[in-house]
Amino acid sequence: MTPAAVRVILSYMGSTLPGGQITFSLDTGSGVPVYRQIIEQIENAVLSGRMRPGDRLPTIRALAVELKINPNTIAKAYNELEIRGILLTQMGSGTYISEKRPAPDEDEHGKKVSLTLERFLREMNELGLDSNAVIKLIKKIPDGGAG
Amino acid sequence: MTPAAVRVILSYMGSTLPGGQITFSLDTGSGVPVYRQIIEQIENAVLSGRMRPGDRLPTIRALAVELKINPNTIAKAYNELEIRGILLTQMGSGTYISEKRPAPDEDEHGKKVSLTLERFLREMNELGLDSNAVIKLIKKIPDGGAG
Amino acid sequence: MTPAAVRVILSYMGSTLPGGQITFSLDTGSGVPVYRQIIEQIENAVLSGRMRPGDRLPTIRALAVELKINPNTIAKAYNELEIRGILLTQMGSGTYISEKRPAPDEDEHGKKVSLTLERFLREMNELGLDSNAVIKLIKKIPDGGAG
Amino acid sequence: MTPAAVRVILSYMGSTLPGGQITFSLDTGSGVPVYRQIIEQIENAVLSGRMRPGDRLPTIRALAVELKINPNTIAKAYNELEIRGILLTQMGSGTYISEKRPAPDEDEHGKKVSLTLERFLREMNELGLDSNAVIKLIKKIPDGGAG
DNA sequence: GTGGTCTAGACCACC
């Protein structure tokens, strides 16, 4: 853990979001490129059902201001998600969760969850904690510890 | 889940390691630079006590062959750890865990653990799982699921 | 005197440097690795107060062109200084003297000066000159002989 | 000044040296390869007249033990000096200052002195000291400060 | 055999 992991956590709850709600948190100390963190978080919001087809995303500019990063970085993330068919940009109107995608794919969601869990347990293992120790740790956290 | 997360897991258990033992696993799908993954894993091994002062690390070239990456990438990781005082290189002989490390280990270990836990819970939260759901998930894993 | 001491002296005085100014000189005949010479000279500039927190360093590529060496060599020097907390890199913008450096500067400067003096007098001694002879020699130099 | 400059200073005054006398000091913190330091110091002893044609050098083994370095390193230094015509090895008998070389070449000695002085003044200059400041510093040292 | 230095060049992240 070299430089203190500067962490930017901010929430976005724009009034233009009919059914969706998304919170971005950037972790500049993790080594993961910023644009990938954004992609991941939008993907996760879709997979978990928090964002649904038709939901509107924050504008690039607004999000850039809030996250204090370059608009190009966000544009790149939106762009890649559009290529993957997850987002859809309507020129002049905004960016939306694509309608074409079926409802959150159970399988994808499950894969992502288990992949994340796996990575986490491996790292905890490296740090000398087994599953039981991890469970004890989580139980000690006053609920809501992560969100 | 962007590109399939190609994962390389391999173990190193050189006979020259008296008290140490370290397993490297590269996750090329995570976006984290390879040299940083190596740094992290060595740090973790030291923090958890699996690698101790005086323990010898795999040679740069041997590890490069095993991980199928360029020796310079490993050299970069070792080098950064040497600058930070965690490793010590003896030219012509090899690379070792430094003897010097002062006291604040316990603290560092705790910080790293809670930082890792925090990141994990945030991501699980994004995926729609709260602490209880996470605990249930972990309990379902046949112990040793991640190591 | 082994191989002819090819020496490259060049000055950098980029217009973007508000308060800083640094001159690099490479001595390829000294046996000291190039990247270490660069590190030393930046350290010295900081210790002496010529470069101050916030000052911008030459870009890697510009300096590589001027010194006629590979950009990676300079990147390595900058990188080590960043790990040590002396420099700070802002991606896409450039490399700067870190603002953070704590107090013990005065001390470090003194140590470096006396270490340098000590090494020099030892070598002069090997060459058969004592302190008095050295002083006479220095006095003979038209002031500014070395900078 | 990263790691404290571990310095090994030891003197060699073997009884087998008829007219010569040489002191080796290794500075492992300077970045200069050890074998080059040895070469330099022998050269300097010859240039200054302390070692003269016919004088015997320490054996490789003895010197290796004293300096706590690998005999190969010393062998390499002696070897290079032999190639340059400064030393001469008589199998089974030892290594000597070559008879062929004329008495210490005034010019070479002068060049070496001024080169050393130049490098030193440039570094002091980097550290913010001009010639006068340097002279004051040297005067403050109780004579013998470097030898 | 070990690690260290340097080069050359491709490609990525970010402003």
Added chain:
DNA sequence: GTGGTCTAGACCACA
């Protein structure tokens, strides 16, 4: 444009 990552490969220092 900035720096960062990684590769491939030559050559050096040292045990």
